[in-house]
Amino acid sequence: MATTRFSPFELLLLKSRNQTDTAALLLLTWVAASKGSLSETDRQRLADMSASMRHGHDCQAILDIGARQDLDAVQLAAEVLQKDRWGTQASPFLRQAIEIAVTEGKLAAATNHILRFLADLLGTSPPQFAQLYLEVIGKPFESPEDPSREAYWQAREHARQQQRSQSEQRQREQQSHHRQRHSQEGTGGSRQGSGRPHGDKTLRALAILGLDAGATRSEIKKAYRRLAQTHHPDRFFALGERDVASASMRFQKIQKAYEYLMQDARSL
């Protein structure tokens, strides 16, 4: 004979006046808790949402169960919801889930996976769900980031570095501004004709094209055409595969440097 002990969520569900609303509230809490921990603002939002539901019991208890991310409770809630809100009736619930899932315009990978699960659970197809997401948030629904890939971490490092360099640049600008003001005061408003300092990357790109800092746009173009012609892989076809490969590496390097310099508005 199996145990007849009821779990806390089962008890709540049995007491509830509207089981579907109770289940929906639990799943919304699950979505909110997947962002990390249940924050105060999320609690407040969930409480506001539960005000319009007809479950007729204390919503604080269900928030506590949901914050624990109990898999059995989530499964039970999912079954109840699937039974009652499948298909066309799903969109109000999915709207609420999307609202809860996004904080400050950002959607965490974990929450993204949960939203995908909920869409599948309620029989909403990807185009429909993407449309719904676009309506609620105003941004397209993207596929979740993948931390099992190297690229994810590289992009993250890159973003962090950029942030750092931006703040450094801002500091430097402030300092130079300061210095300029000082020099202006000193020399009576004589302006220095030097342009903005070239970035490290720009200098490297210029070096690849065999140029010094301060090259003009037309000089860059000329140098690129000359180098591209001499290093084009097609020229090395007769010499064998190895030479073609090395030439194409050089060619790509030249091309990238050129593209970077043309994109970069700072280099004249």
Add this chain to the structure above:
Amino acid sequence: MRDLYKRLGISQTASDAEVAAAIEACQHTALKTEASVVLGVKSRREEYDRLHALLCDIGRLRARLGLTHGQYWLDSAANDFSLAPDNDRSRHDALVSKVTQAVSLHDTFQRWRRYSPWIVAGGFAMIATATVAVGFLAD
């Protein structure tokens, strides 16, 4: 997302040394570099583990709810985190059976309570006759 633990052939609870050994022994070069980038750094592994646990949960839920072929479950996460569907673990059915069990238990209890005065009386009568009989035999 891919399940690097599964692909390396170790459990999620493996220690850092075990993970390093598995990465070292890995034959697949691409997997080797990616695993060392992701699992080799402690903070990255923690973040990866959090998402990994959630995807394991979602995989289990999908298996139990019959959603292993959902349209949003066709990417790399589906390859690594799908389980064989098992339909015998419906929580709602379990709840319903629990409720019916509780109700039947309650019913039998009520029935016995209705007869309880007669049972108690019968018990007393039995004890009385037994003592009388014992008294006769002792004499």
